Amino acid sequence: MKLDGKVAVVTGAASGMGKSIAELYAKEGAKVILADLNLEGAEKVTDQITNNGGTAKAVKVNVAELADIENMIDTAVSEYGTLDILVNNAGIMDGMEPVGEVTDERWDLIFDINTKGVMRAIRKALPIFLEKEKGVIINTASTGGLNGAHAGATYGASKHAVVGLTKNTGFMYAEKGIRCNAIAPGGVETNIASSMKNISEFGASRAQLAHAVMPRSGQPEEIAQVALFLASDESSFVNGTVVTADGGWTAAF
Numbered sequence: 461m462k463l464d465g466k467v468a469v470v471t472g473a474a475s476g477m478g479k480s481i482a483e484l485y486a487k488e489g490a491k492v493i494l495a496d497l498n499l500e501g502a503e504k505v506t507d508q509i510t511n512n513g514g515t516a517k518a519v520k521v522n523v524a525e526l527a528d529i530e531n532m533i534d535t536a537v538s539e540y541g542t543l544d545i546l547v548n549n550a551g552i553m554d555g556m557e558p559v560g561e562v563t564d565e566r567w568d569l570i571f572d573i574n575t576k577g578v579m580r581a582i583r584k585a586l587p588i589f590l591e592k593e594k595g596v597i598i599n600t601a602s603t604g605g606l607n608g609a610h611a612g613a614t615y616g617a618s619k620h621a622v623v624g625l626t627k628n629t630g631f632m633y634a635e636k637g638i639r640c641n642a643i644a645p646g647g648v649e650t651n652i653a654s655s656m657k658n659i660s661e662f663g664a665s666r667a668q669l670a671h672a673v674m675p676r677s678g679q680p681e682e683i684a685q686v687a688l689f690l691a692s693d694e695s696s697f698v699n700g701t702v703v704t705a706d707g708g709w710t711a712a713f
C-alpha cells in the first residue's frame with residue numbers, strides 16, 4: 461500500500477478523475493475526504509469505498525467559497541487527525557470562447573472555481589504541512605494550461621494560472637518538505653468532457669482541429685495513476701512541475 465495511513469483531501473471527487481483518484485488512494489490505504497458540490501454523488505463514491513473496506517467521508521464543498529474550503533481542511537483534521545495530501549481537482553470546463561467574447565462575470569466565476577479555489581485550499585493546508593515539514597499538493601491543470609489550442613481564453617488562462625501557482629508553491633516550500641505538482645490531462649472521458657460539445661462555434665472549430673490529432677482520449681483511471689505516483693514517496697524528487705498525461709496529444713503541437 462503506497463499511501464498507508466495517509467490522510468488525503470480530493471476535490472471534485474463525486475465524478476470523473478476526482479472519483480478515480482479518491483478510489484485509488486483509498487485502495488492504497490489512505491483515509492480520504494471526498495469534497496464536492498455534488499454531495500449525493502460524493503456520498504455514493506464514499507459508500508463504495510467503505511463497502512470495499514476503505515476509509516472515506518464525503519463533504520459538501522463549493523470550492524469558490526472560502527468558508528467551504530476551510531471547513532473541508534478542518535474536517536480532514538477533525539475526522540482523521542491531520543492532512544498529508546491535498547488534491548485540488550475540482551474545476552469547470554467553461555470559458556471556451558476567445559477573449560473577444562469573454563464577459564467579466566464568466567471570467568470571475570471560472571477563476572473563482574478553477575484558480576482561486578486552488579490557492580485558498582493550499583493556503584489553508586500549508587500550516588498543517590509546515591508544522592510537520594511534510595506535505596503533498598497536486599493540482600489538476602490541463603493541457604489547456606500549457607498551450608493556446610486546447611482551450612478558450614478564460615479556461616486556458618485559469619489553468620495557466622494553476623500551473624504558475626504550482627511552480628511557485630513547489631519552489632517556495634521545497635525546503636520545508638512540501639511538494640506541489642500539477643497534472644495536465646488531455647482529453648479524458650468524464651462528464652466534463654461531454655460538455656465540450658457546447659463550446660462556441662469559434663471554439664469548436666479550433667477544438668475540433670486539435671481533437672483531429674488527439675491519439676485517443678484517456679480514462680479517469682489513467683490520470684489517477686499519475687496522481688498516485690505524485691502523492692507517494694516514489695516521487696520524492698518531483699516538485700514544482702507539471703506532468704502531462706495526454707497520450708502524446710501535446711507532442712503534436
Ligand code: NAD
Nearest residue numbers: 472474475476477497522523550551602647648650651652
Ligand atoms: P467531472 O465533471 O467528471 O468532475 C468534476 C467534479 O467537480 C464534479 O463532481 C463536480 O460536481 C465538481 N465540481 C464542479 N464545480 C465545483 C465546485 N465549484 N466546487 C466543488 N466541486 C465542484 O470532470 P473531470 O473531467 O473529472 O474534471 C476534473 C478536473 O480535470 C477539472 O479541473 C477539469 O478542468 C480538469 N480537466 C479535465 C479534462 C477532461 O478532458 N475531462 C482535461 C483537462 C483537465
